[in-house]
Amino acid sequence: MSIYTHLLVGLDLSPEESLQVARKAVELARLHGAKLSLIHVIEPVTFAYAGDIPMDLTETQLALEEQADKRLASFTQQLGYDVSHSKVVIGQTAAELRETAADLGADLIIVGSHGRHGLALLLGSTASDVLHGAKCDVLAIRV
Amino acid sequence: MSIYTHLLVGLDLSPEESLQVARKAVELARLHGAKLSLIHVIEPVTFAYAGDIPMDLTETQLALEEQADKRLASFTQQLGYDVSHSKVVIGQTAAELRETAADLGADLIIVGSHGRHGLALLLGSTASDVLHGAKCDVLAIRV
Numbered sequence: 001m002s003i004y005t006h007l008l009v010g011l012d013l014s015p016e017e018s019l020q021v022a023r024k025a026v027e028l029a030r031l032h033g034a035k036l037s038l039i040h041v042i043e044p045v046t047f048a049y050a051g052d053i054p055m056d057l058t059e060t061q062l063a064l065e066e067q068a069d070k071r072l073a074s075f076t077q078q079l080g081y082d083v084s085h086s087k088v089v090i091g092q093t094a095a096e097l098r099e100t101a102a103d104l105g106a107d108l109i110i111v112g113s114h115g116r117h118g119l120a121l122l123l124g125s126t127a128s129d130v131l132h133g134a135k136c137d138v139l140a141i142r143v
Numbered sequence: 144m145s146i147y148t149h150l151l152v153g154l155d156l157s158p159e160e161s162l163q164v165a166r167k168a169v170e171l172a173r174l175h176g177a178k179l180s181l182i183h184v185i186e187p188v189t190f191a192y193a194g195d196i197p198m199d200l201t202e203t204q205l206a207l208e209e210q211a212d213k214r215l216a217s218f219t220q221q222l223g224y225d226v227s228h229s230k231v232v233i234g235q236t237a238a239e240l241r242e243t244a245a246d247l248g249a250d251l252i253i254v255g256s257h258g259r260h261g262l263a264l265l266l267g268s269t270a271s272d273v274l275h276g277a278k279c280d281v282l283a284i285r286v
Contacts, residue, residue, distance in 0.1 A: 003170050027146050031174060113274055113281070128271030131256055131283050137167075138256070140274050140281045 094129035113140035237272035256283035
């Protein structure tokens with residue numbers, strides 16, 4: 001019996017921490033005999049702006065997307081596991097993770113967590129944001 | 144290779160939801176070949192009071208503890224898994240979970256999560272409280 005059949009991993013693509021999260025996710029996928037999908041969410045640059053978006057910001061965002069696409073592809077190749085879906089999206093991280101999990105039928109969302117106190121607690125972290133409203137289980141891997 | 148060796152499950156002892164969380168935890172413990180420990184935290188009645196504690200509140204708390212001890216013991220028997228540690232403590236739920244996990248050397252804390260929006264998001268839920276400051280991974284099981 002499979003407890004989890006499809007794991008969706010949210011990665012921030014930071015070199016060390018993302019690899020640590022993804023490697024543990026791969027171990028878990030092997031143990032559960034589960035599919036593994038990866039997602040990287042770029043929060044829109046415009047979120048930080050109240051007015052019109054200058055052209056160079058749009059270009060910056062496009063450049064970020066291209067760069068992230070390449071990094072996620074290279075990242076995926078390092079894992080030694082057959083990744084089902086792998087995508088870069090623009091949006092609000094927690095919402096995109098939950099939506100993608102629902103679209104893919106993933107039954108476990110995996111994210112890294114810093115276990116920070118103080119400011120991060122007030123602002124909310126990705127991990128605790130994902131918890132709220134998720135239709136499936138959520139595993140926070142301590143990095 | 145074991146990914147997780149000791150799972151600590153925080154239970155609110157609600158009849159349906161706790162059983163759902165505990166049963167999934169047992170499945171995971173089997174899969175990982177891990178130890179399983181259970182904890183139920185009673186938040187002190189005094190937390191809600193600014194002044195002196197009337198005697199009958201202290202008695203109420205003692206009665207709650209006795210009742211919880213019995214329920215946890217009966218709960219533990221239903222699981223069909225050799226539970227390593229099982230205890231009722233008084234304190235702040237997230238802090239007690241983190242502390243007990245550290246004491247036992249547990250490498251995964253498991254809690255139930257309602258995935259609520261709105262008020263629960265503002266107030267914080269047990270699951271997201273546990274995330275902050277935990278030294279190990281945290282799995283929130285959707286109930």
